[in-house]
Amino acid sequence: MLHFTSLLAFAHLTEGSAVSTTSRAAFAAIAVSVASLALLQNLVIPVIPTIAADFGVAADTASWTNTAWLIAAAVATPLLGRIGDLRGRRATFLAVLAVVAVGDIVAAVAPDLTTLIAGRILQGVGGALFPLAFGLLRDVMPRERLTGAIGATSAIIGIGGAAGSVLAGPIAGVLSWRAVFAVPLITAIAGIVLVALLVPATGTRATGRVNVLAGVLLSGWLVALLVPLSSGARWGWGSPLTIGLFVLAALLMAAWAVTELRSAEPLVDLRLLFARELWPVNAASLLLGAAAFGFWGYLPQFLETTAGWGLGLDVQAAGLALLPLLIGMSGVGFAAGALSRVIPLRLMLAGGALLMAAGVGFAVFDHDAVWKLAVAGGVFGVGIGLAYASAASIVVESVPADRTGVATGVNANLRTIGSAIGSALVSTIVFGSAGGTAAPTQTGYDIAWLTVALMAVLAAVIVLAVGRAPRTARLDELDASPTAELVDAA
Numbered sequence: 001m002l003h004f005t006s007l008l009a010f011a012h013l014t015e016g017s018a019v020s021t022t023s024r025a026a027f028a029a030i031a032v033s034v035a036s037l038a039l040l041q042n043l044v045i046p047v048i049p050t051i052a053a054d055f056g057v058a059a060d061t062a063s064w065t066n067t068a069w070l071i072a073a074a075v076a077t078p079l080l081g082r083i084g085d086l087r088g089r090r091a092t093f094l095a096v097l098a099v100v101a102v103g104d105i106v107a108a109v110a111p112d113l114t115t116l117i118a119g120r121i122l123q124g125v126g127g128a129l130f131p132l133a134f135g136l137l138r139d140v141m142p143r144e145r146l147t148g149a150i151g152a153t154s155a156i157i158g159i160g161g162a163a164g165s166v167l168a169g170p171i172a173g174v175l176s177w178r179a180v181f182a183v184p185l186i187t188a189i190a191g192i193v194l195v196a197l198l199v200p201a202t203g204t205r206a207t208g209r210v211n212v213l214a215g216v217l218l219s220g221w222l223v224a225l226l227v228p229l230s231s232g233a234r235w236g237w238g239s240p241l242t243i244g245l246f247v248l249a250a251l252l253m254a255a256w257a258v259t260e261l262r263s264a265e266p267l268v269d270l271r272l273l274f275a276r277e278l279w280p281v282n283a284a285s286l287l288l289g290a291a292a293f294g295f296w297g298y299l300p301q302f303l304e305t306t307a308g309w310g311l312g313l314d315v316q317a318a319g320l321a322l323l324p325l326l327i328g329m330s331g332v333g334f335a336a337g338a339l340s341r342v343i344p345l346r347l348m349l350a351g352g353a354l355l356m357a358a359g360v361g362f363a364v365f366d367h368d369a370v371w372k373l374a375v376a377g378g379v380f381g382v383g384i385g386l387a388y389a390s391a392a393s394i395v396v397e398s399v400p401a402d403r404t405g406v407a408t409g410v411n412a413n414l415r416t417i418g419s420a421i422g423s424a425l426v427s428t429i430v431f432g433s434a435g436g437t438a439a440p441t442q443t444g445y446d447i448a449w450l451t452v453a454l455m456a457v458l459a460a461v462i463v464l465a466v467g468r469a470p471r472t473a474r475l476d477e478l479d480a481s482p483t484a485e486l487v488d489a490a
Contacts, residue, residue: 025198026140027149033097033191034133034153037126038160039167039184040069040100042297044120046168047177054177055113067230068117072124074226074416075219080128081135081409082210082267089135090201092128097192100126104185108178123184127416130157131409134396136199147340150396151389155330214259214267221252222413229420233427268410277398278407280466281349281391284459285411288353288387289418291459294426294452295360295380296325297419302445303373309442311370324374328381332389345390345397346463352386353460355379360453364446383456422452 044051044065052062076096084092103122110116133153141149168180228235228245235242260266272278303311303318313321332339332352339348359380366372392408399407429448430440 022198022200023140023142023145026200027137027152029191029194029198030133030136031153031156032187032194033093034129034156035160036097036184036187036191037100037123037129038157039164039187040104040123040126041160041164042066043164043168043180043184044069044177045297046300047172047180050172050177051113051116055116057113062113063230064117065113065120067227068120069124070230070416070420071223071226072121073127074222074413076125077127077131077413077416078218078268078409079210079215080125081131081407084128084132084135086210088201089132089139090195090199093132093136093199094192094195096126096128096132097188097195100129101185101188101192104181104188108181108185110178127412128409130412131407134392134408138396140199146396147345147389147393148338150393151332151335151340151385154388154392155332155385157388159326159330209265211259211263211265211267214256214263217252217256217259218267221249221256222417224249224252225417226420229417229424232424233431237428272399272407273410276466278395280462281394282411282414284349284353284387284463285391286414286418286421287455287459287462288356288384288391289415290422290425291353291356291360291418291452291456292384292415292422293419294422294455295356295363295449296322296377297423298426298430298445298448299325299363299373299377302367303370305440311373313370317370321370321374322377324378325381325384328378328383329385330381332382332385339386340390340393345394348386348390349394350460350463352383352388352390353456353463355383356387357383357453357456357460359383360449360456364449364453387459422455425451 048062048065051065052058055062080092080096099122103119103125105119106122107116107119110119134150137149137153138146167183168177171180171183224245228242228249232239232242257270260268260270273282299322300318303313303321306312343351359376359378359382362379363373363376367376391411395408395411426448429451430444
């Protein structure tokens with residue numbers, strides 16, 4: 001599916017004579033590479049019960065295969081985004097793709113759960129592909145086609161996250177859960193070959209070094225935050241371990257912020273992160289990440305519920321019901337470039353957030369038939385396509401070229417953290433509503449989804465309420481640091 005999606009994006013972006021053959025080929029290579037990772041985002045979620053049974057462990061223990069990916073991606077994304085800015089995005093991109101391919105192999109042949117989790121950690125390192133891809137696109141695409149390329153790539157990222165959860169069940173049912181890693185592996189290998197052959201080593205590099213202390217503190221607070229967000233519902237939100245990790249995350253985050261602000265060469269320039277041009281987009285990305293995973297991550301479970309109020313679909317039928325969501329996301333993502341020529345990016349972002357809220361609201365108030373939920377998913381998908389594409393484009397166009405990797409990495413990380421928050425929130429409300437019974441209640445879903453709809457509305461309000469910075473203060477006209485110089489990337 002994602003191979004076909006990448007070709008559609010390729011065809012859309014090659015219209016017109018403004019795009020050179022080199023740019024077209026480079027975009028195709030980057031799109032295939034991103035597809036290899038996009039599938040891995042939610043790939044193991046539907047097969048966790050099968051993995052647990054195969055290894056003879058509890059489903060709670062097997063769920064660490066997903067938690068490990070999430071944490072590895074969160075840690076690797078800003079760190080490797082910065083390394084790409086410093087050492088060259090193409091070389092870093094190829095190295096990360098190779099690590100992902102190794103992770104696919106390790107996961108597919110894992111003899112035990114520990115090895116499988118190690119493979120998922122290697123795959124999670126690939127989270128850095130997303131910001132690196134946006135940086136490469138900025139290097140190789142003509143300016144007038146950059147928004148369209150970013151929109152198509154954002155669509156592939158979103159489609160992959162949903163498609164992985166849809167395809168994993170049927171593949172595991174026909175073959176085995178190990179076979180679900182075959183498609184990402186083949187795509188990663190193809191991406192390595194295509195990027196090595198078709199993506200030129202151009203662009204700009206930042207000068208300086210990686211701030212090791214800031215990297216350690218950043219990694220520490222991300223792990224301390226994401227572990228309880230992912231496992232707090234099972235441990236208990238009031239348990240000493242959960243509370244202790246949240247406190248540790250807060251302390252490490254404070255130490256990290258102080259370190260970054262005092263550093264002459266920060267890993268993440270907090271002045272950029274909180275600049276008027278970027279902070280509304282970053283705040284919206286956090287909220288939209290929560291809304292996205294809070295809805296589509298739990299929609300299959302809602303469709304498969306066999307309680308009296310549920311629709312009782314099987315895995316395959318639930319997957320088909322998600323197709324309108326994928327189609328809406330992909331269609332709008334690929335059209336983002338054309339839309340941006342008539343609609344300002346910030347209005348696109350706010351409009352996408354409101355459409356996400358509308359889709360969720362429709363699902364809450366009218367869900368007695370599959371087709372109604374399919375329509376709600378389609379509206380939600382259009383909203384995601386608009387919001388993700390425009391947010392990434394705003395970040396890329398707002399920062400200096402030598403900070404593209406770390407800036408887009410932070411934005412992607414905020415969506416990852418938001419996804420964990422959304423998952424934890426919905427899980428707590430939905431399964432908490434079940435009380436001592438095995439089945440969640442319809443009221444639990446309604447409250448949870450109305451909450452994530454409000455998050456999407458809040459994201460739109462933030463983006464619309466905070467105007468753009470004056471032209472004289474635009475970030476793309478500022479030096480990244482007082483001593484930064486741009487040099488050719490090799």
